[in-house]
Amino acid sequence: MPTRRQLIAGAGAAGTLALVPLRGIATPSLRDKVLTDLTGGAAVRNGRVSLTIPQLAENGLSVYTTVEVQSPMTDEDHVRKIHILSERNPIAHLLTWHLTPRTGLAKVSTNIRLAATQQVTALAEMSDGTFWQDRKEVVVTVAACIDGR
Amino acid sequence: MALAKARVSMPAQARKGEIIEIKTLIRHRMETGYRVDSVGRNIPRYIVTRLSVTYAGDEIFQMDFTQGVSANPYVAFPARAAESGDLVFTWEDSEGEVTTVRKTLTVTD
Amino acid sequence: MFRAVLLVSLVMATGVASADPLPSGTAFQSENLKTQQADEAANPGMLWVSEGAELWGRRAGGAEKSCASCHNDASASMKGVATRYPKVDSGSGKLLNLEGRINLCRSEHQKTAAFEYESDELLALTAFVARQSAGMPIHAAIDGPAKPFYEKGRALFHQRQGQLNLSCAQCHVDNAGKSLRGDTISHGLGNGYPAYRLEWQTLGSLHRRLKSCSFGVRAVRFGYGSPEYLALELYLAARAKGVAVETPAIRP
Numbered sequence: 001m002p003t004r005r006q007l008i009a010g011a012g013a014a015g016t017l018a019l020v021p022l023r024g025i026a027t028p029s030l031r032d033k034v035l036t037d038l039t040g041g042a043a044v045r046n047g048r049v050s051l052t053i054p055q056l057a058e059n060g061l062s063v064y065t066t067v068e069v070q071s072p073m074t075d076e077d078h079v080r081k082i083h084i085l086s087e088r089n090p091i092a093h094l095l096t097w098h099l100t101p102r103t104g105l106a107k108v109s110t111n112i113r114l115a116a117t118q119q120v121t122a123l124a125e126m127s128d129g130t131f132w133q134d135r136k137e138v139v140v141t142v143a144a145c146i147d148g149r
Numbered sequence: 150m151a152l153a154k155a156r157v158s159m160p161a162q163a164r165k166g167e168i169i170e171i172k173t174l175i176r177h178r179m180e181t182g183y184r185v186d187s188v189g190r191n192i193p194r195y196i197v198t199r200l201s202v203t204y205a206g207d208e209i210f211q212m213d214f215t216q217g218v219s220a221n222p223y224v225a226f227p228a229r230a231a232e233s234g235d236l237v238f239t240w241e242d243s244e245g246e247v248t249t250v251r252k253t254l255t256v257t258d
Numbered sequence: 259m260f261r262a263v264l265l266v267s268l269v270m271a272t273g274v275a276s277a278d279p280l281p282s283g284t285a286f287q288s289e290n291l292k293t294q295q296a297d298e299a300a301n302p303g304m305l306w307v308s309e310g311a312e313l314w315g316r317r318a319g320g321a322e323k324s325c326a327s328c329h330n331d332a333s334a335s336m337k338g339v340a341t342r343y344p345k346v347d348s349g350s351g352k353l354l355n356l357e358g359r360i361n362l363c364r365s366e367h368q369k370t371a372a373f374e375y376e377s378d379e380l381l382a383l384t385a386f387v388a389r390q391s392a393g394m395p396i397h398a399a400i401d402g403p404a405k406p407f408y409e410k411g412r413a414l415f416h417q418r419q420g421q422l423n424l425s426c427a428q429c430h431v432d433n434a435g436k437s438l439r440g441d442t443i444s445h446g447l448g449n450g451y452p453a454y455r456l457e458w459q460t461l462g463s464l465h466r467r468l469k470s471c472s473f474g475v476r477a478v479r480f481g482y483g484s485p486e487y488l489a490l491e492l493y494l495a496a497r498a499k500g501v502a503v504e505t506p507a508i509r510p
Contacts, residue, residue: 054290058440058510059456062219064290073229086217090183094217097226102209104168104229110212111219113181141440142457154309158299172299176309178459220459221302223294 026092031085031121034092038083038123044131049082051122051134060140062111067122069106069132073099079106081125088118114140155250157238162255163230172225173200175240175248181216199241200224204254205234230256279395279500283444284507286435295450295508303385303454303506306378306461310386313379319370325383328367336390340503344492346403353407353488356384357463375482381461385452388505395502396449398495411493414486420477426490441510446471447498448491450507461506464491 035044052066069079082097097108106124114120117139124132155175163169175197182194194216202210210226228236238250284292294300314325314332329335344355347362354362360383361372373380400408415426429438430446437443451464458466465482468490472479480486 054288056288056440058288058291061459062456064294084217089217090181091215091217094215096213098211098213099226100207100209102204102207102229102231103227105227107227108212109223109225111223113217113219154305156299156304156308172297174300174302174305176302176305221305221454223300223302225300 025115026086026089028087028119031087031092034085035121035123038093038125039131042129042131044123044133046133048132049122049124049134051120051136053120053136053138055137056139056141057114058141060114060116060142063114063138063140064109065112065120066107066109067097067124067134069124071106071126073101073104073106075101076127078103078127079124080127082106082108083121083123083125084112085121085123086114086118087121089113089115114138116140155238155240155248157250157252159228159236159252159254161253162257165230165256165258167230168227169230169254170225170227171202171236172223173238173250174221174223175200176221177240177242179214179216179218179220179222183216195243197222197240197242199239201239201241202226202228203237203239204228205232230254232256280445280447280497282447282449282501282504282507283509284450284504286442286444287509291508291510295504301454301506301508303452303461303508306382306385306452307389307506309378310382310384310389313383314386319364319368321367321369323368325363332386332390336387338391338394340388340391340505341394341396342398344398344407344488344495346399346407348403351403353404353485353492355464355483355488355491356387357465358483358488360384360387376463376466381452381463384463385461385506388452388503391503392505393502395500396495396498397500398492400492400496404492407489407492408496410485411489411491411496414490415493420472420475422475422477424475426471445497446494447501448494449498449501450504450509452505453507453509455509457510464494 048070050068053063057063065084067082069082071077071079073079078101079099082099084094085092086094094112099106119135119137121133121135155173157171157173159171160169177197178195179197180192180195184192186192196216197214199214200212201208209228212224214222233256234254236252236254240248284295298304317324340356343359344353347354357375357380360380364370364372418425426446429443433443434445435442448464451467452461454461465487468487469479
């Protein structure tokens with residue numbers, strides 16, 4: 001029998017009850033705050049970053065994500081960090097990749113968890129101190145037959 | 150309790166300057182810390198926190214994880230073949246457990 | 259003419275595809291899932307296959323034997339084995355799936371305790387053994403001693419069950435290819451099991467998936483290794499005749 005908290009959270013979180021936190025959930029404004037903390041208030045430009053993520057995720061527990069950034073990856077000009085931010089997960093800052101010139105190419109992939117349908121942000125920090133981003137909307141669904149455990 | 154198992158896939162050989170593709174997998178529950186058990190007790194957070202990769206002793210790549218990364222994490226990234234040497238992959242988790250895999254890359258001119 | 263109609267309806271009634279093999283559940287997945295499944299370096303199920311390879315060589319029990327002690331190199335000795343399961347064990351007359359066969363080896367030949375269902379060890383060994391048949395077409399025997407089990411499985415597959423009063427056939431035959439929430443209903447063949455299910459965040463057996471199905475229609479969930487699920491597993495293997503083994507598959 002689901003608890004009242006689970007029912008309330010479940011109504012907003014597309015049924016992925018297992019991920020509902022006991023405290024709050026990220027919001028677009030929390031995501032913006034995290035973004036400002038990461039950039040130190042510097043301007044974030046659109047472009048150079050390409051976030052590849054499915055428009056429709058069959059399960060929010062594992063969403064295949066690739067970020068590619070245009071960069072020569074030399075000592076003088078390279079990507080220092082790539083962050084993934086969420087606007088509806090329990091936390092806004094999902095992960096950070098730290099790259100070096102020896103990485104050779106700024107293209108990284110992993111699987112992330114998305115608690116609900118939302119906009120995902122990939123933020124890149126360059127060696128020259130500039131910040132670039134790409135954002136994509138992902139619709140998150142649940143599997144048809146769940147365990148019920 | 151089985152040991153954490155990790156798989157690393159990368160070529161054994163490359164030409165100098167070539168970009169190689171590295172794919173890693175590690176067995177880990179990535180427990181979020183949000184779930185409760187059947188009697189309502191909170192299941193504590195237990196996740197991989199970091200993957201660091203060195204190449205011939207230099208750190209070339211690192212990933213900081215949170216519970217927002219999927220279970221049994223897959224991480225793929227490139228590396229530029231420079232000198233022949235070992236790549237060492239080190240995963241740390243929130244309990245302080247460390248898993249290490251070492252692979253040798255032979256670089257030809 | 260009547261005989262032809264009778265023959266056709268008999269063939270259809272047995273529920274076994276006598277024509278082309280049915281499409282694997284993989285065909286209904288997203289491109290991302292298909293790509294990850296096909297890539298051994300990205301498929302998380304391979305973590306269990308790796309563990310299975312290690313367990314294959316591990317000595318156990320009073321006889322201090324490993325699987326390798328009798329079966330040597332699995333890539334040779336186990337090739338094609340998974341395509342013939344579930345199978346009736348000639349000694350006991352029981353229907354065994356791969357898990358049951360592994361456990362029978364453990365108790366009879368290694369003289370040690372059986373692995374529990376859904377334990378890492380059993381999942382790893384089963385996935386490892388099944389993997390040796392990857393790409394090979396399934397063809398489990400349904401005649402001779404297997405016939406009564408096959409008939410039981412067929413009856414279960416077509417039986418309405420649970421509070422939702424649905425049979426397996428109503429989804430997996432009548433509505434295969436159609437949407438159910440975010441998924442596309444497959445033919446329910448089970449050719450990729452043990453499979454890595456995103457919902458479970460781990461590798462799991464076919465019986466675990468069947469329990470989810472039973473729960474889905476609010477029917478009684480049979481036990482792991484139960485005669486009901488074993489018979490059903492044989493019927494599914496018959497439906498999957500000619501379909502390639504894809505263990506470990508990735509499913510939502």
